[in-house]
Amino acid sequence: MIVWLIGLSGSGKxxxxxxxxxxxxxxxxxxxxxxxxxxxxLLGNDLGHTLDDRRRNAYRISRLCRYLDQQGINVVFGVLSLFPENRSWNREHIVNYYEVFLDAPLPLLVERDSKDLYRKALSGKLKNVVGVDLAFPPPESSDLTLVNDFTRSVGELAEIVLEKVKGRLH
Structure with a gap:
């Protein structure tokens, strides 16, 4: 089983x-x-953060997850998952795929920005930041959407997901 946790940087994925x-x-x-x-x-940091590099990386990840799932290995993957066509590929090619969208409001992410990612992007010091100068198309057909306003613990959010997937685990 592949549990694909999607969200912007800092969303808690x-x-x-x-x-x-x-x-x-x-x-x-x-x-x-x-x-x-x-x-x-793990793959050698050979790709940057341009849209083309992000797309190539997304398909690498998807193929790796499909391979692990075919071997009977459960995978929990926290990933930005920027491309709707990549998420569609996952649904088509990964038999045991479950998608969770951690939907955290951007103003909260900016406020909690421990990596200074959003502040640098908003001030023009950093480019190719998803949610700022690169659009993030939210998933339209996730199996589960959890609004993360950071009032629930990480453990509570994980427990909600576990209840949804535990009958499908390898």
Whole structure:
């Protein structure tokens, strides 16, 4: 099973994905946690952050997840998932795919911006930031949408996802 957690930078996808993985492992299930930054590093940081590079990286990630799913390995993946056509590819090619959209309001993300990503982009010091100068088309057909206004704990959000997917895990 592939649990694909989508959201803007700072929306909580990595933290929720880590927590969800722990909960899945506690059920005595195999599970791998991945996120976009980790994949970039594992694959040698050979792609930048332009739209073309992001698109190439998205398909690399999707093919890797499909391969792991075919091997009976559960994957919880926290990823920006910028391209609707990539999400459609996932639905078509990954048999056991579950998409979760962590919808966090941009003003809250800017306020909580621990990496200074949004502040730098809004001041013109950084380019190719999704949600600022690169559009983020929110998913239209996620299996689950969770509004993350940061009033619920990461564990609570992960538990909501777990309840939806635990019957489908390898």
């Amino acid at each position: 990595t933290e929720v994905a880590r927590s969800l993985r722990e909960k899945i492992v506690a059920l005595s299930k195999n599970c791998v946690f991945l996120d976009g930054d980790t994949i970039r590093e």
